[in-house]
Amino acid sequence: MLIAITEAGWYLIGASALFLLVFTVFLLFYYKVQIRQNNYMLKEEQMRFEYQEQLLKTQLEIQEQTLKTISQEIHDNIGQALTLAKLNLNTMLPVEDDLLEQKIINSKELVSKAITDLRDLSHSLDTDYVQEMGLQRAIEYELERIQKTGAASAVLEVDGNAYRLSKQKELILFRITQEAFTNSIKHAEPKSIRVNMNYTAEGLIMVISDDGKGMDLLEVTAPNAGVGTRNMQSRADMIGASISFNSSPGNGTSINIFLPHENNKDA
The missing domain is CATH 1.20.5 (Single alpha-helices involved in coiled-coils or other helix-helix interfaces)
Incomplete structure (x- = not known):
């Protein structure tokens, strides 16, 4: 049975269709604005990250x-x-x-x-000399220097099949290691310092440890604390490595660094 649609009915249908069309256009416009805004925020965040990286x-x-x-x-x-x-x-x-x-x-x-x-x-x-020696030999050389001073016994352990990283990444990892050595000898009074370099399928794992006095991590990571740990963290971030600190008063200190394989390529 056919139902006759009055003029008012057609008007209602037309108005509903127009409302849906306007609403759809509004949603598409809103969605486009959101995408543009999100892209702008991502771009701004990327620019901020690149600026910080360039600054470092x-x-x-x-x-x-x-x-x-x-x-x-x-x-x-x-x-x-x-x-x-x-x-x-x-x-x-x-x-x-x-x-x-x-x-x-x-x-x-x-x-x-x-x-x-x-x-x-x-x-x-000397940057050139360090890069010429390579990370492993440079760390070994630094440990030998510590050993000769009599400040502490120093040992390097290497596991896995060693490989070279980019010069910049090796230099940054070496400077992080030097910072760790300096902090240890200056503040912890250790009897021994040990570095383990483990070349795994996932990436390079470095552990720098000592048997010194240890420290309160809340104090050394506070905003007003010294620049030692902040320097190490900033340099690790710069090459895409993760770094963590394990220590407590009287129990020595361990610094763990992990550089994934995908971050081992030349930047």
Whole structure:
């Protein structure tokens, strides 16, 4: 049975259709605005991240240039001056005064040790030298330097099949390790420092540990705390590595770093 649609009915249908059309257009417009806004926020967040990353990179480059300048200064000036002093001591004639002769011998030994220590320090500060050695050898070299000072026994353990990373990532990981060593020797008074480098299928795992006094993590990670842990965290973020700190007073400190394989490529 056919139902006759009155003029008012057609008007109602037309109005409903127009309302649906306007509502649909509004939804599409709103959806498009939301997408545009979300894209803008994502772009803004990406720009902020890139800015922070570039800022960290610039700061690192400035620090590395400063360290390189200090390294060259040590090698070219202080090292040469000590070498000349040693040569002068070596040319001194033997004397009959046993006490004076012993003082000369002691002076020669002290100057020789100073030359060796300065050369080792110069190498550890020199960016080019560190990158030439590679991360594993650079860390081993640094541990040998700590061992020679008598500050603590130092051991490097390597598991898995070692591989090289990009120069920048190796340098940043080395500087993080140096920061950890400095903090440990300066504040923890450890008897031993140990580094484990584990090359796994997922990525590189590094554990830097000591048996020192330990620390209160809430204090060292507070906003007004020192820059040591913040520097390590910022540098790890810069290369896409994760870093965590495990410590408590009297129980030593362990720093765990993980660099996934996908972040091991040259940036």
